[in-house]
Amino acid sequence: MRVVPRFPGARKPKAVKRLPAAAGRTLTGAEHNPLAHGMNLKNTIQTSGQLHQRLGLSCERLDEVLEAYPMRIPPHVEARIQAEGGKGPVSRQYLPTPMELDDAVGLTDPLAERELEIVPNLIKKYPDRVLLLLTNQCAAYCRFCTRKRRVGQPMPAPAGWLETALDAIASMPQVRDVLLSGGDPLLLSDRKLAAVLDRLSEIRQVEIVRIGTRIPMVMPERITDALVGLLKRFQPLYLMVHVNHPDELDPGVREACSMLADAGVPLLAQTVLLRNVNDSTEVLQELFRELLRLRIRPYQLMQGDLTAGTDHFRTDLASGLEIMAELQGHTSGLAIPAFVLDLPGGGGKVQLSPTVIVEETSAQTTFRNYLGQLFSYPNSRRNVSSSRACHSRPGLVTDVLKSEFSPGIQVLATSSGTLNHPSRRC
Numbered sequence: 103m104r105v106v107p108r109f110p111g112a113r114k115p116k117a118v119k120r121l122p123a124a125a126g127r128t129l130t131g132a133e134h135n136p137l138a139h140g141m142n143l144k145n146t147i148q149t150s151g152q153l154h155q156r157l158g159l160s161c162e163r164l165d166e167v168l169e170a171y172p173m174r175i176p177p178h179v180e181a182r183i184q185a186e187g188g189k190g191p192v193s194r195q196y197l198p199t200p201m202e203l204d205d206a207v208g209l210t211d212p213l214a215e216r217e218l219e220i221v222p223n224l225i226k227k228y229p230d231r232v233l234l235l236l237t238n239q240c241a242a243y244c245r246f247c248t249r250k251r252r253v254g255q256p257m258p259a260p261a262g263w264l265e266t267a268l269d270a271i272a273s274m275p276q277v278r279d280v281l282l283s284g285g286d287p288l289l290l291s292d293r294k295l296a297a298v299l300d301r302l303s304e305i306r307q308v309e310i311v312r313i314g315t316r317i318p319m320v321m322p323e324r325i326t327d328a329l330v331g332l333l334k335r336f337q338p339l340y341l342m343v344h345v346n347h348p349d350e351l352d353p354g355v356r357e358a359c360s361m362l363a364d365a366g367v368p369l370l371a372q373t374v375l376l377r378n379v380n381d382s383t384e385v386l387q388e389l390f391r392e393l394l395r396l397r398i399r400p401y402q403l404m405q406g407d408l409t410a411g412t413d414h415f416r417t418d419l420a421s422g423l424e425i426m427a428e429l430q431g432h433t434s435g436l437a438i439p440a441f442v443l444d445l446p447g448g449g450g451k452v453q454l455s456p457t458v459i460v461e462e463t464s465a466q467t468t469f470r471n472y473l474g475q476l477f478s479y480p481n482s483r484r485n486v487s488s489s490r491a492c493h494s495r496p497g498l499v500t501d502v503l504k505s506e507f508s509p510g511i512q513v514l515a516t517s518s519g520t521l522n523h524p525s526r527r528c
């Protein structure tokens with residue numbers, strides 16, 4: 103995205119007033135709209151003309167991009183983009199680019215959600231949990247969204263679909279965890295959201311509800327006293343907040359998060375690893391530490407999905423693993439989320455970890471710590487009779503030993519100074 107004077111003599115973009123954190127808290131009439139805060143959505147940037155007029159921005163083939171993937175930038179994000187001059191890490195998450203049209207590897211439905219949909223908008227991938235997509239609307243459309251095929255489009259559902267989905271959940275005794283997502287469920291009016299939560303609370307086997315949302319970051323004024331009270335009423339309910347960069351944590355966002363934390367709503371953060379946005383150890387370390395200060399536990403760092411139109415955001419797996427390795431030991435474990443990949447084709451999430459086991463034998467396992475030093479841990483003698491414990495796996499990572507450690511760091515010692523335990527063998 104570049105800042106343009108698209109037309110000769112184009113006007114300077116108007117200064118955008120940052121919304122105070124409390125703005126919108128007294129909105130009335132939300133109960134009568136399927137979506138809350140309809141007026142705020144009307145004030146969002148959705149067309150190439152609005153983008154140019156309000157932010158002085160455009161890009162090549164902009165209308166073509168918007169035809170394929172809609173844009174929505176709410177006032178809170180608009181102010182951030184303005185402050186960045188359209189070139190910073192927040193801007194890159196929301197401004198369209200022609201690169202979205204030139205993605206040769208992405209898939210429309212990378213997680214095979216259409217195949218896993220058991221009734222309209224209800225997806226079941228794991229034994230004990232389901233994903234219920236409540237809306238296709240978001241306060242802001244992230245350009246890297248996994249559900250680019252859906253967001254901003256009408257809900258592909260017959261009348262009565264929500265009742266059908268809730269009945270389906272009630273009919274599955276093994277489902278104990280329901281994730282509400284979309285789109286952004288917190289765009290629903292309080293009344294509609296309460297109706298869904300009410301119904302879920304009546305289903306005996308449903309133990310917890312999670313809501314995936316970007317609202318606290320992009321429309322913090324939606325976090326009203328009424329909404330907080332509602333979320334508090336339906337505990338245990340976890341709010342999975344999507345946040346990618348420390349620059350998103352401005353005063354309005356912090357206040358919204360504090361309101362939620364003060365009310366005792368458990369807050370977990372999900373972060374997508376994005377090229378040229380947050381793919382550095384320093385940025386992520388700052389983000390995760392700040393989140394903890396806001397009482398939000400960093401939960402998952404997600405490798406980008408293979409979504410059509412997002413390849414320019416994707417990093418390689420090695421970069422993510424390297425970042426994870428650099429975070430380990432240098433910051434509290436509380437500030438280190440799990441690094442996960444949602445396997446294409448509906449395979450589910452797998453957790454990726456930097457290699458810490460460098461050798462495993464029948465007698466002991468050798469680890470590399472965050473400083474690159476080696477330490478051994480003797481296997482339990484109780485496992486002597488176990489055939490599994492007696493399988494030595496020599497050569498597992500001997501090349502790592504040769505190549506990755508600094509010369510001189512060949513310390514095979516535990517912190518207590520004990521060297522290998524040759525006596526403990528199978």
Ligand code: SF4
Nearest residue numbers: 240243244247285316
């Ligand atoms: S808020 Fe979530 S669902 Fe909506 S566009 Fe962003 S990532 Fe996608």
